[in-house]
Amino acid sequence: xxxxxxxxxxxxxxxxxxxxxxxxxxxxxxxxxxxxxxxxxxxxxxxxxxxxxxxxxxxxxxxxxxxxxxxxxxxxxxxxxxxxxxxxxxxxxxxxxxxxxx
Amino acid sequence: xxxxxxxxxxxxxxxxxxxxxxxxxxxxxxxxxxxxxxxxxxxxxxxxxxxxxxxxxxxxxxxxxxxxxxxxxxxxxxxxxxxxxxxxxxxxxxxxxxxxxxxxxxxxxxxxxxxxxxxxxxxxxxxxxxxxxxxxxxxxxxxxxxxxxxxxxxxxxxxxxxxxxxxxxxxxxxxxxxxxxxxxxxxxxxxxxxxxxxxxxxxxxxxxxxxxxxxxxxxxxxxxxxxxxxxxxxxxxxxxxxxxxxxxxxxxxxxxxxxxxxxxxxxxxxxxxxxxxxxxxxxxxxxxxxxxxxxxxxxxxxxxxxxxxxxxxxxxxxxxxxxxxxxxxxxxxxxxxxxxxxxxxxxxxxxxxxxxxxxxxxxxxxxxxxxxxxxxxxxxxxxxxxxxxxxxxxxxxxxxxxxxx
Amino acid sequence: xxxxxxxxxxxxxxxxxxxxxxxxxxxxxxxxxxxxxxxxxxxxxxxxxxxxxxxxxxxxxxxxxxxxxxxxxxxxxxxxxxxxxxxxxxxxxxxxxxxxxxxxxxxxxxxxxxxxxxxxxxxxxxxxxxxxxxxxxxxxxxxxxxxxxxxxxxxxxxxxxxxxxxxxxx
Numbered sequence: 001x002x003x004x005x006x007x008x009x010x011x012x013x014x015x016x017x018x019x020x021x022x023x024x025x026x027x028x029x030x031x032x033x034x035x036x037x038x039x040x041x042x043x044x045x046x047x048x049x050x051x052x053x054x055x056x057x058x059x060x061x062x063x064x065x066x067x068x069x070x071x072x073x074x075x076x077x078x079x080x081x082x083x084x085x086x087x088x089x090x091x092x093x094x095x096x097x098x099x100x101x102x
Numbered sequence: 103x104x105x106x107x108x109x110x111x112x113x114x115x116x117x118x119x120x121x122x123x124x125x126x127x128x129x130x131x132x133x134x135x136x137x138x139x140x141x142x143x144x145x146x147x148x149x150x151x152x153x154x155x156x157x158x159x160x161x162x163x164x165x166x167x168x169x170x171x172x173x174x175x176x177x178x179x180x181x182x183x184x185x186x187x188x189x190x191x192x193x194x195x196x197x198x199x200x201x202x203x204x205x206x207x208x209x210x211x212x213x214x215x216x217x218x219x220x221x222x223x224x225x226x227x228x229x230x231x232x233x234x235x236x237x238x239x240x241x242x243x244x245x246x247x248x249x250x251x252x253x254x255x256x257x258x259x260x261x262x263x264x265x266x267x268x269x270x271x272x273x274x275x276x277x278x279x280x281x282x283x284x285x286x287x288x289x290x291x292x293x294x295x296x297x298x299x300x301x302x303x304x305x306x307x308x309x310x311x312x313x314x315x316x317x318x319x320x321x322x323x324x325x326x327x328x329x330x331x332x333x334x335x336x337x338x339x340x341x342x343x344x345x346x347x348x349x350x351x352x353x354x355x356x357x358x359x360x361x362x363x364x365x366x367x368x369x370x371x372x373x374x375x376x377x378x379x380x381x382x383x384x385x386x387x388x389x390x391x392x393x394x395x396x397x398x399x400x401x402x403x404x405x406x407x408x409x410x411x412x413x414x415x416x417x418x419x420x421x422x423x424x425x426x427x428x429x430x431x432x433x434x435x436x437x438x439x440x441x442x443x444x445x446x447x448x449x450x451x452x453x454x455x456x457x458x459x460x461x462x463x464x465x466x467x468x469x470x471x472x473x474x475x476x477x478x479x480x481x482x483x484x485x486x487x488x489x490x491x492x493x494x495x496x497x498x499x500x501x502x503x504x505x506x507x
Numbered sequence: 508x509x510x511x512x513x514x515x516x517x518x519x520x521x522x523x524x525x526x527x528x529x530x531x532x533x534x535x536x537x538x539x540x541x542x543x544x545x546x547x548x549x550x551x552x553x554x555x556x557x558x559x560x561x562x563x564x565x566x567x568x569x570x571x572x573x574x575x576x577x578x579x580x581x582x583x584x585x586x587x588x589x590x591x592x593x594x595x596x597x598x599x600x601x602x603x604x605x606x607x608x609x610x611x612x613x614x615x616x617x618x619x620x621x622x623x624x625x626x627x628x629x630x631x632x633x634x635x636x637x638x639x640x641x642x643x644x645x646x647x648x649x650x651x652x653x654x655x656x657x658x659x660x661x662x663x664x665x666x667x668x669x670x671x672x673x674x675x676x677x
Contacts, residue, residue, distance in 0.1 A: 002512040003622050007553070010516045012612035014523055014546075020605025021527030024598040029577055030527070033539050036570065037523055040546045043558075051553045055626045058636060062644055064558055065636070068565050069651050073658035075570045079577040080662030086581040087668075203537070235557050235633060242560040245568025249540055252575055256533055268579060275572050295633060 007048035014041035028085070032078045039071050108413040111141075112227045138230040142219050150388040151181035157430045164434035191377035196259055199374065203257030208375065208382035211250035215386040215393065217243040222396040223298045225406045225415030236297035237289055240397055241282055244352070247390065248274045251361075251371050254383070258374035266370020269441065270354055270361035276448040277351035277358075283456035284344040287337050287463035288401045297397075301405030304330040324409050331404040336479035337463040340487075342402040344456050346425075349394040351448070353387065356433035363438055395425035442499070450494045458486040512552055519545030532578055540571045555631040 018041060021034030046060040046067075106113070115137045122133040155170065155178060162169025170177030195204055221236035223229040233239050248271045255267015289295055292303040306329050310322040332338030351358040362370040372383055399405060399421035408417030439447070462479040469475040522545055525538035543566035550559035640648045 001625055002509050002552075005616060005619060005622060006512065006516075007549075008616055008619070009613055010520070010549070012616070013520055013609055014542075015612070016605045016609035017520065017523040017527060019608055020601050021523075023601030023604055024594050025527060026594060027532065029574060029581075030532070030535055033535070033574060034527060036566075037526070037539070037542060040543065040562075040566075043562075044546060044549050044553075047550055047553045047555045047558060050555070050631075051625050052623045053626065058632075058639060061555065061558065061631060061636065062639060062647075064555075065561070066647055066651055068558075068561060069655060072565055072570060073654050075573050076658050076662045077665070079573050080666035082577055083580055083666045200533075203533075233556065234630065235560050238557065238560045238564070242563040242568065245564055248572055249537075249567065252572070253537065264579075268576075271572050271575070275569065278568070293634075 004048055004052040007052075008045060011041045011044040011048070014038075014044070028082050029079070032075065032082075036071055036075065039067060043067055104410060104413070108226060108415075110413075111225065111415065138220070142216060142230055146216070146219060146389050146392060147385065149392055150385050151185070153388050153391070153426060154184070154384075155181050156427075157433075160427070160430045161434050164431070185381070188377055188381040193377040193379060194374075196374050199259045200257040203253045204374070205379075207250050207254035207257055208379040208386075210253065211247055211386045212382055214243045214246040214250075215389040217246075218393045219389070219396070221297050222393065222400060222418075223301050223405050224396075224418050225413065228406075228415060229298050232298055233296065235295045237285055237295045237300070237397075237401075240297075240393075241278070241285070244390070244393075245274075245278065247386070254375070255371040258371070260374050262367040262369075263371050263373045265367050266361045266373065269367075270371060273354065273358065273361060273444060273448075274352055276445060277348045277452070280344055280448065280452040280456040281348035281352055283453070283460060284341045284348065285397070285401055287341045287460055288332055290460070290463050291332065291335075291337075291467060297400050297405075301400055301407060304332060304404045305407050306330040320409075327407045327409050328404065331402065331407070333402045333404075335466060336476055336483060337459055337466050338402055340455070340459050340462070340483045342398065344452060344459060345398055345402065346428075348448075348452060348456075349398060350429065350432065351444075353391050353394055353429075355391065355429060357436035357439050358444065359438060360441055360444055391426060391429065392422060395422045395429070398425055446494065451490050454490060455483075455486055458482060508552075515545055515548045515552065519549065533575075536571065536574050536578060539574070540567055543567050543571065557631050557633045557636070 015038050018034045018037030021037065022031050025031055025034065043064045046064050050058065050060045118137060119130065119133055123130050126133075158180070159169040159177070170180040173179040173183045195201060218240045220231040221229065221233055221239050223232075229236075251270045251274075252267050255263045255265075255270070258264075288300060292300045294300060294303070306326045308322050308326055308329075310319045314322070328334075333342050350356075354361050360366075362372065367373075372380060375383060396418070399418060403421045403425075404417075405421075406414035406418040408414070408420075412420070462482050465479050465482070466475045469478065519542055522538045522541035526535050526542055529535045529538060543562065547559045547562040547567070550556075550562055
């Protein structure tokens with residue numbers, strides 16, 4: 001069984017990958033996706049703390065459950081916004097959507 | 103005698119396991135895995151072969167034809183001939199296709215098809231993987247197939263493939279919601295996600311009077327093994343119908359075979375696949391069909407429960423084959439739907455009906471008297487069905503305008 | 508057990524890196540799906556099978572399909588392999604910042620005082636979670652239901668085609 005340390009290190013790596021993706025990519029979808037990756041990395045952390053901590057303390061696990069639901073809502077709204085943006089600006093590059101007045 | 107015959111496969115597995123531990127100490131975990139995986143990997147491809155033959159025969163009968171009758175008696179060896187044919191065909195990958203994705207898709211599509219079989223209880227003590235989250239696992243693993251179909255559609259670099267792939271995932275995502283909601287009612291009432299426990303919860307434990315005659319004892323046995331099926335409860339009946347219809351759509355089977363509608367888009371995501379890769383897609387479709395029928399039998403038809411002379415595994419496969427027969431019958435009977443009808447049906451009709459069904463299941467659980475629950479649940483489902491039929495109008499379509507490229 | 512963990516770790520991290528570095532958008536999305544699958548596998552190794560199954564059902568089955576759809580809707584198929592400048596101008600800052608954050612988090616882990624052993628809970632109790640959702644966590648649960656309904660209605664309202672828009676830009 002790997003130690004808590006290893007899980008936390010892996011989650012940190014995955015979080016950093018997500019962060020780098022959010023900062024480097026141009027396409028709106030990929031920025032959104034990178035944020036989802038960061039959320040996922042945090043979920044691994046929470047579950048690892050449950051596994052290596054008190055089994056009766058399921059609050060972190062509940063947080064993961066709610067987090068997944070929120071991520072679903074976020075993806076739905078974000079992608080709907082993206083479609084609206086694309087219809088208006090004819091682009092899905094994040095830096096080209098800089099006009100405040102449509 | 104009956105108990106021995108009922109457990110014949112379990113006993114055989116235990117005997118092999120005992121033999122392995124006696125002669126190859128340390129080989130036990132591997133043997134356990136092989137004993138769970140092996141039967142699935144052997145039996146279901148055989149069922150697939152038999153189903154293709156049965157489907158062609160049955161469809162031919164419905165259409166007043168003969169069907170395959172050249173290879174073997176009544177064409178029974180036709181699947182073998184088909185298999186040899188597909189194996190020897192040239193494997194063509196379109197020049198501009200995304201090679202990696204095009205090749206990966208037929209492999210990936212097999213994974214969920216076989217994974218979901220592992221949680222089906224195929225008889226008493228005959229579940230390959232008795233997970234405590236069995237039903238959830240079934241839906242989770244099943245949802246992977248959408249990705250494989252998308253990869254097939256996109257990787258082929260063909261507009262018909264792409265259209266078919268997009269249609270397939272739009273349809274599967276839409277119908278997945280009523281599909282899961284209809285299974286949710288069973289999970290609610292049984293109070294467990296484990297498929298084995300769901301089957302067990304459908305058996306009754308009535309006791310016959312000690313001086314009862316043979317006939318009375320048989321009647322009690324029948325009631326114990328059949329009376330508890332969820333199909334025989336108001337929410338279960340409507341839940342089963344919703345499950346079956348949504349399952350047909352999940353499988354992309356007629357009348358929901360829009361993703362492969364050959365009169366519109368050639369063969370959808372299969373268009374650019376030939377030879378063995380096509381055979382893999384074909385096989386995964388039929389094995390998923392067995393799986394969906396198997397879960398339907400498990401959730402609503404009492405799984406392996408059934409009166410005595412027939413062993414438990416016999417009952418399970420009888421129910422599965424009966425459901426598959428109905429699917430083939432439906433294919434021979436109903437015309438294909440249109441895309442707009444498909445989406446309206448999923449979101450405006452099936453989804454609200456499934457939600458009302460969850461309410462009916464809740465009523466069943468909390469109303470003290472069974473008669474009141476029957477009356478109220480039945481009335482609720484009837485009213486919902488009637489109301490939705492009146493409210494949901496098919497989308498209006500104007501005169502068609504053709505554009506020639 | 509540890510070997511399995513490292514296999515999954517390499518798989519997940521490699522998929523994540525592919526997802527943010529491929530130029531072909533669809534490849535990115537597919538690598539992302541593999542990443543989600545890797546996370547689910549990690550949850551399985553942590554004995555949270557319920558969460559792992561939920562992860563596959565929601566992320567692999569629903570969110571990634573949504574992402575693929577958005578990709579297909581917002582670009583012509585011919586432009587999907589768009590190879591021109593997928594990265595933003597400040598990309599090196601982004602890479603360096605990502606590496607720095609990883610370094611910081613990893614350095615912080617050195618101060619982890621004890622290395623606890625895994626608890627005895629063999630599996631995540633699903634029934635217990637269900638009970639909590641309707642008792643102690645009922646308020647967040649209801650809020651979540653409201654949020655998801657609002658998201659459903661809202662995204663449909665935002666994405667629906669306005670006929671006047673079509674008239675403006677053909």
